[in-house]
Amino acid sequence: MARMLSSEMSVYYGRIPAEEIAKGGPIDTTKYPGSLGLTLELCAGIVDKSSMSREETMQQEILEECGYNVPLSGIHKVTSFR
Structure with missing residues (x-):
């Protein structure tokens, strides 16, 4: 075993x-x-760039933290904090 x-x-x-x-x-x-198994890879980030939409910020965070280049249409809000 x-x-x-x-x-x-x-x-x-x-x-x-x-x-x-x-x-x-x-x-x-x-x-x-x-x-x-199934692995869910979540990432988090701060919305701190006023020149980018929230979705664009999420897209950038996913690329930086997980290495996936996800199209904006594939991004869905799971939850938020504050």
């Missing part, structure tokens, strides 16, 4: 049955391979 780091486990933690997690100890990655 392969051992997983906690950072690796967080990628697909929600796909492992609760009773398996309750046992404690390492997760059997032959039974629950990483391919079951």
Whole structure:
């Protein structure tokens, strides 16, 4: 049985049955391979450039932080703070 780091486990933690997690100890990655998982990569940033729209600011932050060049039509608000 392969051992997983906690950072690796967080990628697909929600796909492992609760009773398996309750046992404690390492997760059997032959039974629950990483391919079951889904990673959501979120980024954050400050809206501080008055020359750019919020969507353009988000587009720039996504490119800088995640490396994805997302078209403006593919950007959707998830939440905000303050």
